Amino acid sequence: MRGIGKSFLGVRVLSGVDLDAQAGEVHAVVGENGAGKSTLMKILAGVHVPDEGGIAIDGAPVSFGHPRDAQRAGVAIIYQEFNLLPQRNVAENVFLGREPVRRGLVDRAAMERETGRLLAELGETSFGPRDQVGRLSVAQQQVVEIVKALSLEARIVVMDEPTASLAEHEVDLLYTLVRRLQARGIAVLYISHRLREVFDLAQRVTVLKDGARVDTLPITEVNQGLLVSLMVGRELSDYYPPRARPGELGEVLLEVTGGGNARLRDISLSLRAGEITGVAGLQGSGRTELAKALFGAEPFTTGKMTPLRPRGVREAVTAGIGLVTEDRKAEGLALRQSAGDNALLVARALGRRAGRVRELLQRVRLAPPDPEREVRYLSGGNQQKVVLAKWLTVAPKVLIFDEPTRGVDVGAKAAIHDLVRELARDGMAVLMISSELPELIGMSDRIVVLRDGRIAGVLPAGSSEEAIMHLAAGEEAA
Structure with missing residues (x-):
């Protein structure tokens, strides 16, 4: 993404933002609320059209007027609020709107077979293709979203606050899934307020502030104090107020x-x-x-x-x-x-x-x-x-x-x-x-x-x- 700019009703929300991601990389995108992270990711996912700048995948320019265009180009986004139908089963959710057809009827066996294969690739054995999504835990529903992305043959996966609703023991599962996506050569753009996750998972981090890119740095060249000061203009030593005497x-x-x-x-x-x-x-x-x-x-x-x-x-x-x-x-x-x-x-x-x-x-x-x-x-x-x-x-x-x-x-x-x-x-x-x-x-x-x-x-x-x-x-x- 190069020189991305976007305004809503005359209000500038992104100004000349650059962002790139490599195959098999976890690239964290951080910043305060209002920094422009979600807008930038929605432009990549085809939800918004940029006013300025452009996107290239494998060096070839692309233009997305609709989320389906981004999906066809290999971009998937997993929002903090999942886009799942709780009354449908896992396979039905994974293939929603693009169900395989055989002899004029939905081929449920093919859906379940492919969903099962993708679950096995992720090492997920706690539920199967026929389980109702509404009965799954939040962490399991997140796995369904990732399986849906894999079924789209996504090469770029955006994760927006993926651990916000997870219990502590479920975060380890997410870490494992992210690393498996990496191993498949998928680029993961990881948005999180939890800085520990950024340091645990990312190879690079891009900081946004007030709709502009502050810097992109290898994670090995940044510490928590520097990251906080880039995000909010405040030293980590000033981050917590003095304790009581x-x-x-x-x-x-x-x-x-x-x-x-x-x-x-x-x-x-x-x-x-x-x-x-x-x-x-x-x-x-x-x-x-x-x-x-x-x-x-x-x-x-x-x-x-x-x-x-x-x-x-x-x-x-x-x-x-x-x-x-x-x-x-x-x-x-x-x-x-x-x-x-x-x-x-x-x-x-x-x-x-x-x-x-x-x-x-x-x-x-x-x-x-x-x-x-x-x-x-x-x-x-x-x-x-x-x-x-x-x-x-x-x-x-x-x-x-x-x-x-x-x-x-x-x-x-x-x-x-x-x-x-x-x-x-x-x-x-x-x-x-x-x-x-x-x-x-x-x-x-x-x-x-x-x-x-x-x-x-x-x-x-x-x-x-x-x-x-x-x-x-x-x-x-x-």
Whole structure:
């Protein structure tokens, strides 16, 4: 791609962007939300036509007026939101709209045979061509999307935030699939906010900012600090706000002793005003279950919790406990309502008056702080800020964050980190659950590590990833 330019309604979103990819290469494309990554990839996939510049494959100029044109040229794109029909089986999804025909009828045997062959090539044995897609896990559905790309004989595969909805143990499967695509000589363009994935998988990385290419570098010549500064103009050393000092911590606002339920056992934990307590653990260790127990959604049935042990969510909220859920779209927001209405959801449910909504949205740094805009049109980072605003209307004493920056770009992450620390400085007790160990280490005043529904240990601020993983995996801390 050379000199790609694109405007929408007079607004310039891409300016003279160059991008190339080689056979068998994973080329990461990174940048904040609004940097132009998705628009650039949609031009490559034939969704948009560029205003300037051109595309060449194997050195020959190509022009795509429709996604089918790009597919015929060997380009496939796997969006963050999958394009699958849940009521159809795997083979039907793979060949949707281009079903093989024999004697005037759809040749289902041929579809299933070819789908099975491609699944076998990827080493996928947990499901087959006849399985209904709606019953598959998110990771398995992603495999279906990759099989669909292979069935198109794609030579260039674009992956847009491929791990955003995956559990930790499923990410390893994706890594394996990406490397198998490489081995077939396929070029993979990999868009991700998770910098660790970029360093794990990519051979080169292109940074976009404000619709322009900042640089393209071999991954061996860049570190995380340089990448962050190229993306946001901010040094990694400034990425996390300063931690609390011991003298800045206040009284214990919530304490659990011997708490347990069907998923948790013998949980003893105290949360103090002014402190950010991080929670680490492998998938299935009980992190989200701990959040739900404290919040009364899946209450503790044994043990003691003060100032009270909530039997339900309303009791917890009335007692001053809030929860920013892991899945903001499904559990945290009314997507078709405005930012202002979403910010007032909790206050209205409790029959409380809230302050001026625009001022509240300004406090959480919503950009722009427009209370009338529908939440579904906001970026992931701005949606998360609206969820935070929803809780600030009722001024909780304890606020639990479950994966606070999942699917959020690095610039918005930094803003959310600043907000979380600001809330702690104002006297709130914060419990922060995160799969991203650098985030936990950078933000937490101490880290609680869970394993098999129990607390495996508590580590001080600044502990290493190795120490956390030793506890999480059942070994002695290093």
